[in-house]
Amino acid sequence: MLILHRRVQLLQMTLVDCTREKFSKYEQLLNDAGQKPEFWDVVVITARDDSQKSIFDYQISLKKQRHEVPSFVKYIVISDPPGVKVGSGGSTLHCLEYLANNFGQHSLSQWKVLIIHAGGFSQRFPSQSVLGKVFLTLPCSKYPIQMLEALLMMYISIPGKMNYGVFIAASDVIFLFNEKGNWDFRVPGFVAIAHPASLKLAKNHGVFILEDMISPWGKYRSDPSSPAMVATPKCFLHKQTAEVLKHKDSYLPTVPI
Template structure:
């Protein structure tokens, strides 16, 4: 290949990566390690080499296309739906308007997902699959809202057979037909480029059903950033879709697993006996050094020295752990190079990203407590102590690093200060030193000690890291891991 052809190939590859990354949804503030490449490319501990969420979704929906008229299928990249139906039944997407899958779920699950209000006169079958019309769709409703709207069912599904046991039908994947797709495209042309966030579930599905009302268009509680045009555009969508049928396919013998938060991710990959058995999840998948002697942990596409240890309930992915290195329990280590002898604390989240900084390739390792709320915001830096990093107020964290409060910078919108846009994380020249520097900062906060940063250390926020990420270099690092694992396995 000549030099000119090589440059063209590199340019084409970058463009493909850019377009591929633009297909994913919003940033994952509840599972930040999935933000750089997108949740659809999250790894799972099975397969050789390991599967991604994309492969799981394709496998789960392999029978759908043959039962589907032309249209659009919408799904989330952070959930898994497993279902069982008899041989004479099928899941069909052949009705006009919208058709959504529905799963029986406990009431508490309904408060964080979409809930269907069904027509009580239609549901009569006890089969695994039943298609009925929906009166209304509720987006993350309260318990009282579910009860008042008639969404709560009792002991009728395959999973809730105990008499009187309450449940709701929650959402996952949905389909809309070609005519509806054309109508939405025409509306987009009329509106022009959007400057606000439109939710594919809340803003579309809440407009459907005979009992749908326009009230939801003014509710911005679940919006990441509210723009002035949001309510007006929502109302136009409502009026366009009002009267469009919403059919619901009740998958009565099904399970819905959501893995979009750090706690859910850790539970389902390390502790959930049911999911591990149903999918055949492994403790160690496509990695060097088996970890079967440490039950309840999960290692994916990583190289671990035989002397290192990974605690129960922890996930390590796309990382290297050196001699005598250790990871505590209930932690996530993603894309990191953990040097010899270093110890990741219990309940820690650590994720290394490759970024472009001042025209150079650099590394930033972000760190949080597993249960930290990265979405919680305050109006001004003066209130930063309301933001908790590992349960410690942010101003106190700064004191451990000998950074003055007034020196802390928040990226993006100055009226919204949170852990996501707080510039706390050092920019380093290589992956290994990046992890080491950030680990010392985290340990200082947890131990109450002092760890001053070197003078003129540049600090970035998670938000800035993602805006300046070098996706090509991050994929190269994964490729190196893949090659290393493959060659060393072959040689042994």
């Protein structure tokens, strides 16, 4: 029990140190007037409709004036198509089509693009139904920041780990991870980020079933402060029951979380 507690504390300390480093890098990014650093070429933020798009555009213009976001980045707000809502998947395809039509097919093979899905209704957070959760204020720095800046901070190391392409993020998730180690997004195809979780949590989210469930898991458990590892999934399950997850060999009952 003491060893487990120490390992958990070690993991927390590692994430805290990494997060502090990202905050520091982001502040340098805002204050550096010299050569353009390795960062996103384009940040796309999706909006629910044209009305919300106009609000998002105004908020971003204010942030640029106040030097709260990097000025050298192209910020594009894209509203979802009218009519039936297409979800994050349909919105992603709509964004890719918009970029290709307005900037040429070559843009997607030459730019590093961050897409932040922010066009939800915020039904469980009605106070953010107008501005959206991407402009939710967080008291997590020397000065108040909003989710947009937090996301740019959290993913500040990703552009340096990819040649070009699109990275998709949610506007209501702060994903803490150790950016150190020999891993990147330069492998052709789709690359996703995941983490081990309890069965209770997993059944309400997306789950990747790995080709080899034992080796990566054992390595992760042996040193939770170690950097992220690369693994190959054989399938993906979304919000399935505990019984289905067990049947699909996604659950290791001999190794409790």
